[in-house]
Amino acid sequence: MTPFRLRRVLAAALLCTSLAAAAAPDTGDRYRVTTTMKMAGMSMPGSSTEVCTAREQPVSAQSIPKDKNCDVQNFRIDGAKASYHIVCTGKNAMTGDGEMETLPGGFRGSIRAQVEGQQMTMSYEGKRIGGCDFATESPEAQGKAITAQVCEAQLTSIVSHSMYIGPKAACPTYKAKFCANVKRAMDENADPARFADVDRKFGKAIWDAVEGCGGSRAAILVKACGQAESGGNLDFVGDFCPDLVPRHCADADPNRNGRFLVRHCADRARALAAQQCEGRGYTAMQSSPYRGFCNSYAAERLNARSADAQAAPAHDEAAPAAEPAKKPSMRDRFKSLKDRIGGD
Incomplete structure (x- = not known):
């Protein structure tokens, strides 16, 4: 699985509440989000990161980060819980089913995805640890700043x-x-x-x-x-x-x-x-007013000979002798003649 595809799924888990309707300037909630992942019978250690989200973010389809090649389908809300299916096509294709739940002081959820024919499940849980400046600290704002x-x-x-x-x-x-x-x-x-x-x-x-x-x-x-x-x-x-x-x-x-x-x-x-x-000897050439030209002429001729020698195929004595070329058939000769005179 490519790192880019892993990042896409990780982003969907970590930022599921980060892209809501516009929040007021300088207002946001900072969460510590812990994720764990299971893949092909293997569990990976959990990791934590901090995310700044819009304050009082509602659960909505817009809260699921995705690129232009991804489509969120069958999004449903039941109280504080939501579920959805996501399909991403193109170079980084994947399909997955996700669910999320808003909790007092936090949220949790999971994504079950098919990536390159492998099943992967990622679970996440976020706890509010304080406030933040959503205008400058949100993942989108930080991404724009880095860009x-x-x-x-x-x-x-x-x-x-x-x-x-x-x-x-x-x-x-x-x-x-x-x-x-x-x-x-x-x-x-x-x-x-x-x-x-x-x-x-x-x-x-x-x-x-x-x-x-x-x-x-x-x-x-x-x-x-x-x-x-x-x-x-x-x-x-x-x-x-x-x-x-x-x-x-x-x-x-x-x-x-x-x-x-x-x-x-x-x-x-x-x-x-x-x-x-x-025909000029070394001593005569040194006193010649054309010494510079003659040196250039000799150097260019030497370079040309070296280039020709490198371009020529080396003779391999061990290589078998080439078979005599077969004489072209009458049909081939006639076609060749037609090609030369522009016949159809």
């Missing part, structure tokens, strides 16, 4: 965008604050070096946040490409701005932009290598 703390804490984490954006967002009221932080970060990310770093580290996660706030990767990239071009950062231009590459292949400085030429201007790189790099 608010988490929402505030993650506002600057752009990769946490699903908390603020979308139909399942846990913090939809914080979307404006979150998007303001996203906009500030994206203004900074228009810097080519920062854009490249963010794109490499976070990729889709950060651009989903940008799009959710009304921006786009493409718009930011246009700014970054402009800055890279004006600042002579041709490596960034080659990696992120392919439309700008052709205009710089002819005038790129071989020593400053050797990587750019080798990776994105193959024709010029080969011509320069043939003229300035090939």
Whole structure:
């Protein structure tokens, strides 16, 4: 049984009187609730917790906590006692029968549930131990306070965008604050070096946040490409701005932009290598004005060969020889011909 399902049943037991009609501000009753559970022939030790409920809470169907996938059925009240059937569907499916009773100075009840094919019985009893501030101490109020703390804490984490954006967002009221932080970060990310770093580290996660706030990767990239071009950062231009590459292949400085030429201007790189790099000894290369380019050219070629070697399948001498390929039948040959010429 998953912890979430256990918590659902526990919540139904502990908070059966916590969700009543609205109480007056700063008025509530604090109960110490003790629960015991039996499951599959096994009894678990009892545990106690304190719960703040609305003052003079009546027994009602609204007092049974449930989520959108749960349905309370056949709720009946007989004096101070109530009984009901609850059905929860979806990922955390369960069915159960519960009963509760209001007592002088407290309450008691039980839930018998079927969870993942197992029978579980939970009994609970609450005794009033004093007053409390229902507006701030009720389980619902405390849950909202914790949610608010988490929402505030993650506002600057752009990769946490699903908390603020979308139909399942846990913090939809914080979307404006979150998007303001996203906009500030994206203004900074228009810097080519920062854009490249963010794109490499976070990729889709950060651009989903940008799009959710009304921006786009493409718009930011246009700014970054402009800055890279004006600042002579041709490596960034080659990696992120392919439309700008052709205009710089002819005038790129071989020593400053050797990587750019080798990776994105193959024709010029080969011509320069043939003229300035090939056949030169170590001493001649050290004094060559094209030393930087030749080093870049050699490094890129070495990287390419290493990548090709890793991609090539290793030869296993112990592996059996592959069987000769069978000649395609006349039917297969005819079908292949039809596919190539667009026949039906």
